[in-house]
Amino acid sequence: MCENERILLEKAKNGDVQAFELLVEGYQKKVFNVALRMMGNYDDAGEIAQEAFIRVFKSIKSFKEESTFSTWIYRITTNICLDELRKRKNKKIISIDEDIRFEDGEAKRQIEDFKPTPDVIAEKNEIKKIVTDAINSLSEEHRLVLVMRDIQGFSYEEIAKITKCPEGTVKSRINRARQALKEILKNNKELFNNEYVK
Amino acid sequence: MIWKGGLEMKSCNEIKEMISIYIDGELDSKLQNEFETHIQNCDDCRIELEELKEIVNLCGSIGEEELPEDFKQQLHGKLLAVSGTDNQITNVKEINRFKLNRYIKIGTSIAAVLLIAVLVKVLFPLTAVSHKSSESSSLAESAVSSKTLAAESKADNKMTAYDSAASDQFGTITNKENADLADTTTLTGKDSLRKVEEPATEAAPIERSAPKTKMAEPEKNEADTGNTTAGKAPDQSSKFTMKKTAAENVKWNTVITVKVEDPGLEIDKLKTKALEFGAGREVKNGSTNYDLIFMIPFAQYDQFVAALKSIYGNGFVVTGVTNTINMDKQIKINQDRLNILNNKIDTLEAAGTSPEDKELVKLKADRESAQKDLDYLMKDITYISVDLKILAK
Numbered sequence: 210m211c212e213n214e215r216i217l218l219e220k221a222k223n224g225d226v227q228a229f230e231l232l233v234e235g236y237q238k239k240v241f242n243v244a245l246r247m248m249g250n251y252d253d254a255g256e257i258a259q260e261a262f263i264r265v266f267k268s269i270k271s272f273k274e275e276s277t278f279s280t281w282i283y284r285i286t287t288n289i290c291l292d293e294l295r296k297r298k299n300k301k302i303i304s305i306d307e308d309i310r311f312e313d314g315e316a317k318r319q320i321e322d323f324k325p326t327p328d329v330i331a332e333k334n335e336i337k338k339i340v341t342d343a344i345n346s347l348s349e350e351h352r353l354v355l356v357m358r359d360i361q362g363f364s365y366e367e368i369a370k371i372t373k374c375p376e377g378t379v380k381s382r383i384n385r386a387r388q389a390l391k392e393i394l395k396n397n398k399e400l401f402n403n404e405y406v407k
Numbered sequence: 408m409i410w411k412g413g414l415e416m417k418s419c420n421e422i423k424e425m426i427s428i429y430i431d432g433e434l435d436s437k438l439q440n441e442f443e444t445h446i447q448n449c450d451d452c453r454i455e456l457e458e459l460k461e462i463v464n465l466c467g468s469i470g471e472e473e474l475p476e477d478f479k480q481q482l483h484g485k486l487l488a489v490s491g492t493d494n495q496i497t498n499v500k501e502i503n504r505f506k507l508n509r510y511i512k513i514g515t516s517i518a519a520v521l522l523i524a525v526l527v528k529v530l531f532p533l534t535a536v537s538h539k540s541s542e543s544s545s546l547a548e549s550a551v552s553s554k555t556l557a558a559e560s561k562a563d564n565k566m567t568a569y570d571s572a573a574s575d576q577f578g579t580i581t582n583k584e585n586a587d588l589a590d591t592t593t594l595t596g597k598d599s600l601r602k603v604e605e606p607a608t609e610a611a612p613i614e615r616s617a618p619k620t621k622m623a624e625p626e627k628n629e630a631d632t633g634n635t636t637a638g639k640a641p642d643q644s645s646k647f648t649m650k651k652t653a654a655e656n657v658k659w660n661t662v663i664t665v666k667v668e669d670p671g672l673e674i675d676k677l678k679t680k681a682l683e684f685g686a687g688r689e690v691k692n693g694s695t696n697y698d699l700i701f702m703i704p705f706a707q708y709d710q711f712v713a714a715l716k717s718i719y720g721n722g723f724v725v726t727g728v729t730n731t732i733n734m735d736k737q738i739k740i741n742q743d744r745l746n747i748l749n750n751k752i753d754t755l756e757a758a759g760t761s762p763e764d765k766e767l768v769k770l771k772a773d774r775e776s777a778q779k780d781l782d783y784l785m786k787d788i789t790y791i792s793v794d795l796k797i798l799a800k
Contacts, residue, residue: 224490226483226486226487226490229486230479230482230483230486237474237478237479237482238471238473238474239471241472241474241475241478242471242472245472246469251472251475255475255478255481258474258478259478259481259482259485262482262486263482263485263486263489266486266489266490267489267762267763268763292772296772296776336465336468337468337469340465340466340468340469341469344466355466358431359462359463359466359467360466360467360469365431365433380427380428380433381424383427383431384424384426384427384428387427387459387462387463388459390462390466391458391459391462394462394465
């Protein structure tokens, strides 16, 4: 952390919003993009990214600089994403394809799944859409490392620190995540150079 | 390990474990040499390497998206709120929306009461007459739901498509008393077809809870949705308003399950049709590949069935059981749950519990989820479940 950032950090710790905004400005896009690729849509990504910065601001006094500031921000972001995804997953177990019997009828509660979102419109590139859809269907664990490594370009070491996992675990997890993505995308042969497709 | 010519060779499985690390340039030089030697001599592993490289390239090509335009502005507002109120208020937008909602609520309620009279006369004279007996049905009740029609009337081009749903709605509002006698209404396929021609009369026996009925709503803004929540459950909304209000939810109120008996039929045509008729982002597969589940606006249902008949043949599309659901009980359960959570949170906060406290965080998460459930129930209260079957030829 450079001197300038240190000053901003101190001010932010004293509740200075402007200093905080300057301090985190450089992280905003990346935090948003991590959330976007984890959650799969713009609305959620925006909300989660904002929530992440609010949490950072609220707990900045307790930031001890044991980890770097960036690691800390990304850890908070990924934790919020994972929490939210788990919450939804739990909810989905109840809702997907399962008829809920009410006293006087029956409904399939798939409302959320049918919600068209602006991100769908925004995805202009068909291949990009196929790949992002495939990423969205990965497990959270795999999605996280894949987004961090292959989309956001974090190093193994950074990912290990952010996720608080040993580097060895991160390495094998990234490998498995890529394998899993490959399996999903295998059916889309146009995505691969044909000679490599079995 | 495989021993070959006195040298220790790594197995394909071991090599495959290393592929990603190799791609990322993180193998140490000894392993890298071994890896490259293996790759040169093993087609399988080489193909695997190339495929994974392709995967990495594909992911890399996704790139970054820009921040939403109002991101910084919104964050600024929230930060000010957090810093200015000692972390008590976390979402300025929610609070502002709530204030706004109160005004909109009053305004729209008045407008809706006026509008309902005009609409009944202009648009559904027959319906109004046929249900004259219970005309005295609470206007206040109607107001909340009929304000959605205000938006509708603005969308002139969409009006026609939604007429049948709208008239159906009026039918049900005015017939609540009668409907209470029959909890579930079951329409046979034949009845359902008749509904195409006689939406108003067919609608009569369907029970729906008038204040929450919101069908065929072309446009709906956030404030509007929040307002509905406030209108139905003021206790909850004053504590916590729904953050995420997906206007489009309201439209998807006919849950359709289509079973296709003959796998040889072109199911893609069915999917395309469903999308054309507003099935939203996607059509889900049910338990099999020939069992589709999706939602379309209720007003589009009859036309959708007609379109399917033109594709698959008149006699091969069978409309099954149509159910409507009264969600009052579910709503009550969710409201109770929300009240309990609110009380617990209030107690903890009054005791000066830190916002980071695990229990408090969990309770708030639960509350948010309860609020979401409730909001969905309120918004999509008119569910109609229909089974369609496409017979094998």
